[in-house]
Amino acid sequence: MDKSRFSMLLLEPGEIYFEDYSCVFKDSESLNEGDSRQGRLKLCSKSLVFEPREWAHPLIKLHFRDCVNISVVHPQTTESPQNVIMIEIKQYAEMLEENILAPYKFKYEKRTFYIFFDFASADETVSQMHQLQRASSLNAPEHNSMVATILHSRYMRMVFDPVMMDDFTEEIVCELQAEKISPLVRHQGKLALTPTTLYFQPFSNVESGLEIYSAEDSAVAHIYLTFQSEDDRDRIYDILEQSSSVHLEKIHAQETTLQWQNGIVSNYDYLMHLNCLADRSKNDLTQYPVFPWVISDYTSSDLDLDNVDVFRDLSKPMGALNPDRLEKLKERYYEMSDPKFMYGSHYSAPGLVLFYLVRKYPEYMLCLQNGRFDHPDRMFNSVKDVYNNCLRNMSDFKELVPEFYDTNAKGDFLVNKYQINFGDRHDGTKVNNVALPPWADSPENFVIKLRKALESEYVSRHLHLWIDLIFGYKQRGEEAIKANNVFHHVCYEGAVDLDDIYDMNDRHALEVQIMEFGQVPKQLFVRPHVRRVTHQIPKALQGDLEENGAVYRIECTHSIQLHKEEVTWALRQGSRVISVGKDGTLKVYDTILKKQIRSVILSATPLSSCVIMDENIVAAGSWDNEIYLYDVDYGRVVESFRAHDDCVSCLLWLDKERLLISGGYDGVVRVWGNAGRTGQALRGLRAEFDHDEKICAITYKRGRHDIDIIAGTSDGEVVVWSLAARAPRHKVAVHSGAVAALCFVGGGHRVASVGADGALSVTDLSVCDSVYHKQLSERAAALCWEGARVLWLGGRGGALLQWDALRAEQAARQPAHHDVINSVYYDEATNTLVTASKDKTVKVWKLISSS
Template structure:
């Protein structure tokens, strides 16, 4: 026999396979009579399964619960030791006859089977069989407990075999009992970790290899997993071409899981690819990550895995039209309302459900079934994975009329049926598999419907020419403009703040309390019957994903970035930086520098303002404006510079004529930052006194600033300023020393919001597209906050604190740190370059778009001019 037909899927979910015995099965007590078949007898916790050597013969399954008697056949001659066991059955089942996947044949007749063992002792086998037969007469909780005891006893005798290791001299760091999880199957074994390799030695010989090896150097991703609402799972991903690219393990307790996780994460041989949720969210928001890939990622983060049918990835119905000849993605009516759960899409049904909800005792639930559960997943995938359905339903498929026969009928049922609220699975949108789950590829006889038609392929809507076309068009719908603008609302329901609590009630999104993590602590339930009932309910009823967001999810900005790229040149996401000039004019640290035509203007802690001509490569102006440091400068027209000073003054200087125009007291403490609004002709100043002031009445060159237009107070010193335009409105952002960012509406003088973004002083802030604010702090944090929902969509830790930042208007942000100029691609949300620019902290960055040059200033007393060349 080249390959075994036996698999753990031929057992009931949760049934344990112990060992097998070479033997002959016959219906007579004589090998010369009857129908003897040679093969292997599989000893399992609920049954005996005989696998014959001949492929045409069916496997025979003998359930212990249907067994009348098991005994050793007494020999006719007293001096001969019998090695035959007789099993008397009330009924039995046959599987895989002619090796064809089909419902089991249940033989409802009494029959005797004689097992002739080749090598094993019938007496020892009988002892094990009788023990398991006694267990089968118990209620499920007691049966499970007895089997667990038997399994534990066998496990304790199991010794990890170092001979199987690549190098038997390897030191085993950790050895634990674990289970390898695959759909509907839990395979027990021993896990051993060495400095170079993870080894899993299965308890039984059903695996294709006697030991599974996963090299630590190939390991790329590790995820903690919740399994049956317990934090005991660990999912490992390796390189695709490795021996074991993917394995899902569960442990006896959370402590064992954490110990394993920590060993792997801290191992010097492990090189994990870490992607933060905020990074993926921002990439999705930018349109770099597709809706499909983002939903796959969220499912993964929320403990959903294709290895676990109780927590299979969940995807939304997005199309509501399954009757039209063509699928029009420009019509709103084509789409499902993503702001509502499936159960709330039909107002009449929802009203009836809510009436029942209000009459119910606590804990209340609106929906009596879930949107994802093993039975619902296999409802969709039965044609692709028929063996899973046979395992789940004890050898039977569903009634032909209840199967997945028509996409339109299923969607309508989800809208109208009082107990059907299911969403979809990723296969509906996976163009790689070409809709194979819709085709009866194995030509299985699923039976006939009430009208006499045979169950075959799934009936598709008129707008789909084939399964491949159906999945392709659904994928287009998922990535469409409408879905991109509304997908965040569905994410709020499934993974976000509307998943539970009062917000879930308001959103009509309440399921049975057992579906939620934390609602039931199985470890504290001592009654075996109660615990078993809850475990069955958790396994069969469905589980709400782990909650990922507690605030409204951000909305997608660039939903079809592919169109943008096809119509226009791709946005520059990185530059080559070349130093053109080093300007050393100041006696102390340079605090700010900018460029106006061929002139570079800079101010420093020496109180001096310097003007340098790039073409002539020499200083053309120099003036000491005050005896205290100057903190900042801005151009308020072609020739007038405004400079802020630590002596609380703002100075105006005419570069063309080389003279100080005016100065005035702007704050009660040092002027820390300046901002110029060209369209409104307004100068904004921030001070160490915690005040932001708006100065207007700017006339011709040489006319002093007069007229205080607005004044905004803060608790901490104002460190940085930014602004945004929203229609006709202008908002001012102020970052302060206490980590807060305040947003002020210029026209109304009202504070729109204030939030403590950082735990340390804000050192830089910058407004990005789509109402997003980038902020940096003294403790090296970098945050991107979506102002529309006041929610941080991205955060990272910089190698050192960023004291200034600048955006190129497209995709690149520069950050000035301790001597370094960092370059970030804000579309892909990735650090693309680290350039050693100065010997001291970079204090100022200015981009001159006309010449495509960058000007940086530093504590090292220099100003540098850089040429930017877009990378191809």
């Protein structure tokens, strides 16, 4: 295998990887004798790491501090090998033998190793090693200073390599020294910014920060950079913000808070949002996102989320949940001299994060603890035991990490999936998977139930109290004292100005203490946080016209009556309005000419829906189980094919993938790849998804590597299918009656739906639960999202309802038709709505912003 086993995680946290060399590693001076291994030698700031080519052999790590002698071996004869160095060492470590992740093997014995370089100069490499060996003999602050000097010297000599660029003629707008951050690892290098691309070139040939999240279809989704100064960071940000090639999404904290308050944003998403605002990132274990314990019952066989007694008191920090322990902590607090603290350990620190995640990221723990795992009895062995310890232990107050609520990962952090030998506990049992509470039958089930608890009514009503403690006004000062929420002063942002500490030893000691102890998040709120409104809004919507909060005024520009029976679907393309109806006809109306330009009877049975496939091709679904393809320009049917065993109820066209998706009353969703190629449609069946009930509506979500097809059924379920895997992701019972219409709203994982039960529901598919459910003043039969803020609902009484997703309320009600509105279509190009009704008319509405 060609893939390297070497990782920066094999180094000490913060250690720098400078160079690597092709070489032969031996324990004999002669190339023809002894154990000879071909591989690569990594030159790092505190050690040398040899990576053999053969995976059966372990990597060997030689610390400079343990080296007795590093010297060039001068050839005895002209036939003797050239470019050889000798390393005498007191002890060394072996790692990843047979490529098995396990604690390092420390060899406490004197050895002499010889390195035969294939290309590098032995004299030059030994000179660099001697420099780093001298640095290793210094205390930590002086060592760091010397390595920083070496690093800066390398940076000044480094030239950005244009081979990295997509186009070597690109002009470099800005070039700076930077570090790319990942957990426990800092990749030093050079950042280059061109008018179109951001490049990072590491110093090796293989914390004023800037975190960049890319669009979903980007090759690199996320990068976390830190610069030498805030000025450098701000300079890069300003260039990115002003670049025409960059479109930065503006996220307003108050807007997101309002969306969360009104149930549009889930509790999970909102906590992730707050962590991000507070500079918490999964790339930085010292400031990892923090989540609360919300469940206190880990002994019952069933988890009853309707029972408030199963929840933790979110108004108190973990250290204050046990009154007896709190009294002892307060006694100690009042006896202290200033600066006082109540808790001698933190709720989030690198060691605590990896305590939870060691099974998922064992290499991080080995890096953090110098090649060793924790004692078996001190590991995360049981959820119940950990929670009880957090309630009783005088030095354990930790909260949770997002992985406890991440349903996508299915609780993988609870499983020893790498089958690592973590050792035996005091009772002889091996450390393996985490023991779950009786109410969870699997890690996935455990996480799903915790996620439902996080999104529950009780937590939604009380989560603002926990936010006050962690991110808000009770985080520090007098309010923190009143709330028994006081930690060691060095963990608060701004409590210690390191720039004012000139003694290198004192500064280093504080830096280590801050990193290892944990850091309180950046304070986001100085007043009590708003509470979330309950899902059941007590007062009903009143009034026939509620225009005061309208986002848009609407004006009818065309009223079209061409069909002899009710119109089932209508859409717009440019100046054309295309509609189908129960009379089996497809009509095309030109809004400029103000007249009908096409009319064709496609079927003797009603037509249910239509989509634009190409500029001129319209696909229409029929009650006779057929899909008809009609060419508007030539005025003829180019193909028809039997798509279902019962009527075709809904259609969807994915232009980017060239896929036609159909839903039928036979309970099947089918994906067609060759629709539009005459006679090829049936051969192009790409996938079919079976359901227990009729398909009433379909929509989709395009992700980074996959497309989700979402179907609404006649029994009120919303079912999510992965197109790539041809398998179901989620199934959620949303409505008590048939799903009438559905669409994605606001991006992310949220889908809005209306049903025969008269409700509007917003379902978070990552939670598999409704985050908003509202009985409408009148039942809706149609639904569409305008792409920014407004949901448009077509009422069964003929009214067009404007629903403000930001405020989670009906903003306006406009009488539009004399009967049921069967479809509402938003055309972004013209900023118009097209409505189709049972009253046989199609109407076009111009949207006019009210602001």
